[in-house]
Amino acid sequence: MVQIGPIYAQIKEVLNVPQRMLLEKPAFKTTQLDTIELPIIDDFSYASIFPEPTFWADQYVLVNNAKGIGMITIGVATFDGLDEKGKPYHPTRITTDTCDILTSRYINLQNRSDVFLSFYYQPGGLGEAPETNDSLSLYFWSPSDSSWYWAWSVTGSGNVLQPFRQVILPIDNPKFLQKGFRFRFISYGAPSGAFDEWHLDYVRLDANRNINDTLIADPSFTRAHPSILSGNFSAIPWWVFNNNQLRSDVTHNYRKNGPPGTQNLVLAQYRAFYNNILIAAGNGNPTLDDTHPYNTEIEFLQPFVNPITLPGTPAGEFSILVESFFAGANAGILRNDTVRHLQEFRNYYAYDDGSAERAFGIVDQAGAITLINLTPLAPDTLAGIYLNFVYAGIDATENDFKIVVYQNNQGVPGAKLYESPDWLKPVYPPLYQTFVPYSLSNPLFINTPVFIGVKQRTIHPLNLGFDVHSPQRHLLIFGDGANWYQSIFQGSLMLRPYFRYQPLNLSVSENKPKATELSIYPNPASDRLFIAQNEPIYQRVDICNATGLVVKSTLLSENITEIPVSDLPAGLYLLRFTDTQDNTLLIKKFIKAH
Numbered sequence: 053m054v055q056i057g058p059i060y061a062q063i064k065e066v067l068n069v070p071q072r073m074l075l076e077k078p079a080f081k082t083t084q085l086d087t088i089e090l091p092i093i094d095d096f097s098y099a100s101i102f103p104e105p106t107f108w109a110d111q112y113v114l115v116n117n118a119k120g121i122g123m124i125t126i127g128v129a130t131f132d133g134l135d136e137k138g139k140p141y142h143p144t145r146i147t148t149d150t151c152d153i154l155t156s157r158y159i160n161l162q163n164r165s166d167v168f169l170s171f172y173y174q175p176g177g178l179g180e181a182p183e184t185n186d187s188l189s190l191y192f193w194s195p196s197d198s199s200w201y202w203a204w205s206v207t208g209s210g211n212v213l214q215p216f217r218q219v220i221l222p223i224d225n226p227k228f229l230q231k232g233f234r235f236r237f238i239s240y241g242a243p244s245g246a247f248d249e250w251h252l253d254y255v256r257l258d259a260n261r262n263i264n265d266t267l268i269a270d271p272s273f274t275r276a277h278p279s280i281l282s283g284n285f286s287a288i289p290w291w292v293f294n295n296n297q298l299r300s301d302v303t304h305n306y307r308k309n310g311p312p313g314t315q316n317l318v319l320a321q322y323r324a325f326y327n328n329i330l331i332a333a334g335n336g337n338p339t340l341d342d343t344h345p346y347n348t349e350i351e352f353l354q355p356f357v358n359p360i361t362l363p364g365t366p367a368g369e370f371s372i373l374v375e376s377f378f379a380g381a382n383a384g385i386l387r388n389d390t391v392r393h394l395q396e397f398r399n400y401y402a403y404d405d406g407s408a409e410r411a412f413g414i415v416d417q418a419g420a421i422t423l424i425n426l427t428p429l430a431p432d433t434l435a436g437i438y439l440n441f442v443y444a445g446i447d448a449t450e451n452d453f454k455i456v457v458y459q460n461n462q463g464v465p466g467a468k469l470y471e472s473p474d475w476l477k478p479v480y481p482p483l484y485q486t487f488v489p490y491s492l493s494n495p496l497f498i499n500t501p502v503f504i505g506v507k508q509r510t511i512h513p514l515n516l517g518f519d520v521h522s523p524q525r526h527l528l529i530f531g532d533g534a535n536w537y538q539s540i541f542q543g544s545l546m547l548r549p550y551f552r553y554q555p556l557n558l559s560v561s562e563n564k565p566k567a568t569e570l571s572i573y574p575n576p577a578s579d580r581l582f583i584a585q586n587e588p589i590y591q592r593v594d595i596c597n598a599t600g601l602v603v604k605s606t607l608l609s610e611n612i613t614e615i616p617v618s619d620l621p622a623g624l625y626l627l628r629f630t631d632t633q634d635n636t637l638l639i640k641k642f643i644k645a646h
Contacts, residue, residue: 320335
């Protein structure tokens with residue numbers, strides 16, 4: 053049977069707070085001592101998870117577009133209790149202590165007047181809300197006496213959802229109006245995980261402002277680009293694809309950041325690329341928006357007036373890159389006027405969007421089973437499943453599990469079709485928000501609706517990634533094998549069944565990639581791509597297009613390497629890093645944007 057509602061037996065489902073394991077997050081700090089000039093404007097709208105080193109001197113916070121609610125512009129910097137590598141500062145400490153820090157580079161305020169710093173902040177959002185004894189504080193650095201001075205702070209308010217609030221502060225003390233000024237945000241909360249979160253947006257420091265200079269003349273997208281697939285799937289195998297599965301329109305959200313009154317914005321523009329080739333583009337009509345007040349989030353429909361269609365039948369894995377953007381006299385100056393979606397067609401089905409805001413688990417029941425429903429678009433052979441394990445308070449690597457498949461008997465698990473012969477061990481993914489493949493010992497042919505999932509060995513949760521942005525896409529069932537319950541949580545479990553063949557090993561080498569901290573930013577990139585490694589492990593990088601052809605090569609410096617990419621066509625590229633001493637390879641991806 054399937055029950056809906058509270059569970060009164062031992063078995064219980066839980067949603068935990070993920071503790072991200074950012075193994076790609078760099079350990080390096082900027083060593084540049086030269087001061088930067090005004091203005092400084094950062095809205096964190098870039099795809100990189102690292103703060104832009106042009107403005108910031110450290111890398112502790114997480115840049116993302118998933119955790120804020122009602123963002124001013126797409127993207128925020130999130131403060132929590134995890135360090136620059138995604139590990140707790142103090143795993144066992146639950147009392148309030150210093151957590152994340154975001155420090156500006158040295159700034160020249162010499163001979164400047166009417167200098168103001170403004171920013172938006174939100175406690176909690178979709179993350180864990182800070183309590184009343186937690187806080188976010190701002191400090192100013194005085195070059196004259198080499199000291200930090202408190203400038204502003206706010207305390208938490210528990211689980212009360214709050215909108216983003218703007219703060220604007222004057223910088224008028226002579227000890228700050230010098231060459232070498234800096235400012236620093238510090239969060240104070242539980243340093244044992246992704247707790248007591250604060251989200252920072254649209255930091256702006258400039259001269260010739262006043263206390264009433266609070267308007268942002270910069271309309272922006274506020275949510276990520278949705279999938280271009282119709283139906284509940286966010287990804288499907290390449291061999292079941294046909295053009296009819298692509299949506300004829302998508303819905304976007306933007307915020308009318310600007311002065312009251314009419315705004316001339318061309319909202320519904322888009323481009324689509326297949327293997328770096330433009331396959332569709334369209335222009336919307338100018339939109340005169342005089343009906344919505346300032347700072348209002350607005351939803352609009354973007355029709356693909358020229359349909360996105362492939363020129364032929366795909367012969368293998370492929371991807372479609374879609375860029376949606378707006379222009380016009382009031383479009384603003386930042387990159388937040390463009391959102392992109394890379395629709396990949398590999399060998400798996402997915403319901404999630406690739407971002408784990410929570411961690412799903414079953415507690416108090418050894419042998420508990422977690423299942424999602426799947427109806428393949430064509431009969432096929434199940435080869436394995438991708439799983440996204442996330443840190444959430446416990447180390448799940450000793451909580452063994454098995455892959456299980458059941459018949460779908462009108463929404464209820466029926467006969468068991470498969471169970472792994474041996475217990476498997478959870479493996480945390482090597483990169484942020486990625487998946488680890490687990491193969492079936494004997495591939496299973498599927499031609500009817502099924503339930504696919506995992507059976508845990510212990511009473512402790514496996515903590516699988518859970519995407520709260522993709523609700524009502526699949527059934528989520530859990531139980532003990534005899535009694536079944538439908539989850540009360542809204543979202544998508546980050547479990548992706550894959551078919552026909554095992555995933556390719558992108559390292560294309562029997563040697564394991566070297567243990568080095570290597571980061572790529574911004575990603576997507578339009579003009580310049582930066583590569584940073586904390587140790588000079590790799591000496592050369594080749595940029596390969598979708599066909600595998602090397603289109604550019606360069607030697608790497610010891611710390612940060614800048615690569616011009618403005619001459620490359622838009623699309624997905626592979627970065628092939630080589631250690632010339634023993635030919636060890638490392639593969640990463642980046643998107644070239646317009």
